[in-house]
Amino acid sequence: MSFQEVFQLLYDGIEMSLSYFINPKKRIYLLYLGSSTLLAYYIYYRSNKSTSFLNYIFHKKIWCSTSSYIDYILIFFNSFIKLLFIAPFLIYGFYLAFHTHEFLLNHFGYPSESLTVFQTLLFYTIALTLLNDFASFLTHYLMHKIPFLWEFHKVHHSATTLNPMTQYRLHPIELCINNIRGIVIFGITTGFFDYLSKHQIDKLTFLGVNVFSFIFLFFGANLRHSHVPFKYPTFLEYIFISPFQHQIHHSNAPIHYNKNMGAKFALWDWLFGTLVLSKSVKKLSFGLGEDDKHFNTFLKNMYQPFVGAFRAVFNRRD
Secondary structure, three states, X not given: OOHHHHHHHXXXXXXXXXXXXXXXXXXXXXXXXXXHHHHHHHHHHHHOOOOOHHHHHOOHHHHOOHHHHHHHHHXXXXXXXXXXXXXXXXXXXXXXXXXXXHHXXXXXXXXOOOOOHHHHHHHHHHHHHHHHHHHHHHHHHHHHHOHXXXXXXXXXXXXXXXXXXXXXXXXXXXXXXXXXXXXXHHHHHHHHHHHHOOOOOOHHHHHHOOHHHHHHXXXXXXXXXXXXXXXXXXXXXXXXXXHHHHHHHOEOOHHHOOOOOOOOEOHHHHHHOOXXXXXXXXXXXXXXXXXXXXXXXXXXXXXXXXXXXXXHHHOOOO
């Protein structure tokens, strides 16, 4: 690799990291950070805190903690992982969509009636949201239940303080797994609706449409990784995971292990018996407990999962 290519890769990595703040598809898009800040102010106002709002929301012990610095480094580092190992394979989502369409066409022929443009966008959006969310839950569930995968998922749970950037605190192995899951769901769902609509909508349009994601991101998604206890009414927490419910998921209390694993919907946790409601929890602290010391630097977060995975596979403890 030439110096020019190295420089271009470095430039692209920095650009990708910063683009998270200006890309509407990313959780830390400035608009979503702003809407979450307004919701945080509502919680602050209702709690009658003696400190100022700025000190409450930007507490130094949270934003300047060792855990948070690891979050910031991982956003930057994983941008290079995406450029080198993930971006070149995103095209396979479209290949999978094409082959899904061809499979349906060869086995069932042309559909007698096709969906309208409106019907396609509506049903595609609903289907993609539900399938993606269930696949996300199932992947997350397996990350917790399979010892080998849990070792890599520990990186995300090793955060002892939560801030919006903790969303991207992922080991590269988990990052790749999550992207493979997304490519598969996108490809199959898009191919299915491409078949039902008789090519009425370009696949790039399919890629960009999801109003449910916008609603989810706009209404406080960034508070999921924060110290702000934003809760939903109890009946709603059986359907949607509230920010505080996700904070419970990050709790280092054994009673909360493997709970609230849903991304957007709480329905999956309800069905799998892993749901915990906000009203049952008063106080939280985050991290892995005794294992925190194994993940308190960036380098440890990179190599420790491989050590743990080796031990998990060969059942070794020393």
